[in-house]
Amino acid sequence: MSDHLSLTLLGTGASLPSKRRGLPSLVIRKDGEYILCDCSEGTQQRIMHANIPPSRIHTMLISHLHGDHIFGIPGFITSQQMASRSNPLRIIGPTGLQKYLQLIKDISGYGIDYPLEIDEMSAASHEFKAGSFYVAARQLDHHGQPCYGFRLQEKDKPGKFNSRKADALGIPHGPERAALLRGENVVLSDGRTIEPAMLVGPTRPGRIIAYCTDTRPCKAAVELAQECDLLVYDSTFTDEHTELANESGHSTSGQAARIALEADAKQLVLWHISPRYDEEDELLLLQQAKGVFPSTLLPDDLQTLTLQPRSA
Numbered sequence: 337m338s339d340h341l342s343l344t345l346l347g348t349g350a351s352l353p354s355k356r357r358g359l360p361s362l363v364i365r366k367d368g369e370y371i372l373c374d375c376s377e378g379t380q381q382r383i384m385h386a387n388i389p390p391s392r393i394h395t396m397l398i399s400h401l402h403g404d405h406i407f408g409i410p411g412f413i414t415s416q417q418m419a420s421r422s423n424p425l426r427i428i429g430p431t432g433l434q435k436y437l438q439l440i441k442d443i444s445g446y447g448i449d450y451p452l453e454i455d456e457m458s459a460a461s462h463e464f465k466a467g468s469f470y471v472a473a474r475q476l477d478h479h480g481q482p483c484y485g486f487r488l489q490e491k492d493k494p495g496k497f498n499s500r501k502a503d504a505l506g507i508p509h510g511p512e513r514a515a516l517l518r519g520e521n522v523v524l525s526d527g528r529t530i531e532p533a534m535l536v537g538p539t540r541p542g543r544i545i546a547y548c549t550d551t552r553p554c555k556a557a558v559e560l561a562q563e564c565d566l567l568v569y570d571s572t573f574t575d576e577h578t579e580l581a582n583e584s585g586h587s588t589s590g591q592a593a594r595i596a597l598e599a600d601a602k603q604l605v606l607w608h609i610s611p612r613y614d615e616e617d618e619l620l621l622l623q624q625a626k627g628v629f630p631s632t633l634l635p636d637d638l639q640t641l642t643l644q645p646r647s648a
């Protein structure tokens with residue numbers, strides 16, 4: 337069975353698009369399923385450039401209702417209608433999401449025939465399933481604007497079955513092996529009892545992706561990122577602009593790195609980069625984070641990051 341898990345960073349900029357960086361949106365791909373985090377203006381074309389089949393995106397996780405994160409949703413929804421989508425689509429975001437989409441629907445007068453579910457969040461924390469992921473959502477600290485960060489966790493995988501040893505022990509192919517994989521003891525026809533630990537390796541923990549934007553450094557972000565494989569975190573500003581970051585409800589790259597360090601994340605992806613910075617400034621943004629947390633990336637738009645399986 338395939339074990340693919342990757343992220344394609346469709347747009348890595350903030351607030352308004354620049355030539356180099358589009359507005360924030362990313363796709364998580366696990367085998368054949370896709371989840372979109374935020375849907376900014378320009379997302380549809382970037383999905384095409386990344387060769388992602390839009391009809392296979394089953395869930396959109398919307399962090400908050402600022403325009404740079406949601407202005408692509410109506411276009412995506414209506415294009416899917418024109419493309420005769422039949423797969424269900426679920427959009428999850430803060431209170432106000434339904435009103436926003438209803439207003440545009442009323443004004444534009446479009447109809448949707450495929451199953452479209454819009455779920456709003458208002459509590460400080462929510463937990464739900466999205467496809468094969470367990471998702472935790474927590475309210476972050478974005479200058480008074482309700483804004484959620486997300487932690488997506490794969491299911492744990494059963495340990496590897498040692499077929500060579502099973503053959504040597506004379507365990508028949510069939511229900512006995514299935515029972516061992518489920519963690520049950522098996523009594524063979526000759527009276528021997530076989531315990532799962534004799535043949536099945538330890539459970540392999542599922543991988544974890546945390547997506548935290550837009551936010552000041554906060555406890556909720558550390559909780560969401562706890563021991564994650566990949567943390568995508570607000571790094572709108574360099575450390576020189578710490579005051580501005582605080583006033584606007586964002587973080588600097590140095591603050592992002594300290595969150596990654598505190599949460600014991602494996603890798604940090606700097607995200608939501610201000611369009612005020614040129615390439616030289618961005619180098620500084622990256623250096624400031626790496627000085628605190630070396631395993632940091634400043635990605636380009638359309639970059640894909642593949643997560644390695646976790647060892648047991």
Ligand SMILES: [Zn+2]
Nearest residue numbers: 351402404550
């Ligand atoms: Zn933003």
Ligand SMILES: [Zn+2]
Nearest residue numbers: 400402478550
């Ligand atoms: Zn915002």
